Amino acid sequence: MEDLDVNITIIDRAGVEHQIAAPTDMAMNLMEVVRSYELAEEGTIGVCGGMAMCASCQCYVLSETDLPEMQDDEEAMLSEAFDVKDNSRLGCQIQITAEMEGLVVELAPES
Numbered sequence: 001m002e003d004l005d006v007n008i009t010i011i012d013r014a015g016v017e018h019q020i021a022a023p024t025d026m027a028m029n030l031m032e033v034v035r036s037y038e039l040a041e042e043g044t045i046g047v048c049g050g051m052a053m054c055a056s057c058q059c060y061v062l063s064e065t066d067l068p069e070m071q072d073d074e075e076a077m078l079s080e081a082f083d084v085k086d087n088s089r090l091g092c093q094i095q096i097t098a099e100m101e102g103l104v105v106e107l108a109p110e111s
Contacts, residue, residue, distance in 0.1 A: 004023055004024050005021035006022050006102075007019065007021060008030075008101075008104070008105070009063075010033075010037075010105055010106075011107065012040065013107050018039055020033065026096075027095070029050060029091060029093065029095050030057070031046045031092040032046070032092075033096060034091060040107060040110075044056060045057050046091075048092075050092035052073040052074050052077050053073075053077065055082070057090055057091035057092050058081055058091070059090075059091050059105040059108055060085055060087045060089075061089055063102055063105075065101075065104075066099055068095065070093070077090060078090065081108075082109075082111040083108050083109050084108075088108065089105075091105070
């Protein structure tokens with residue numbers, strides 16, 4: 001049976017590194033993975049439900065992983081968010097796929 005998990009590293013807001021096996025067969029995005037592993041306090045991530053309408057799931061991409069291109073709504077949201085860096089992405093807009101193997105992200109501070 002094919003291994004449908006990818007290994008990703010998520011650094012939480014306290015700076016703790018979590019090695020996680022994220023499923024690629026459940027149509028989950030990075031924000032949902034963070035929530036399912038409870039790596040951010042309840043109510044502080046994915047506040048808008050993954051609609052790219054808040055920046056509570058903002059993260060910094062620390063690896064050279066090839067990610068899907070940023071869409072307009074994500075770009076617009078990040079232009080209004082706090083603590084934005086050049087490597088900022090919204091976790092809700094990053095679908096977990098086989099290409100995410102080795103992804104390293106750090107959760108942005110709670111704004």
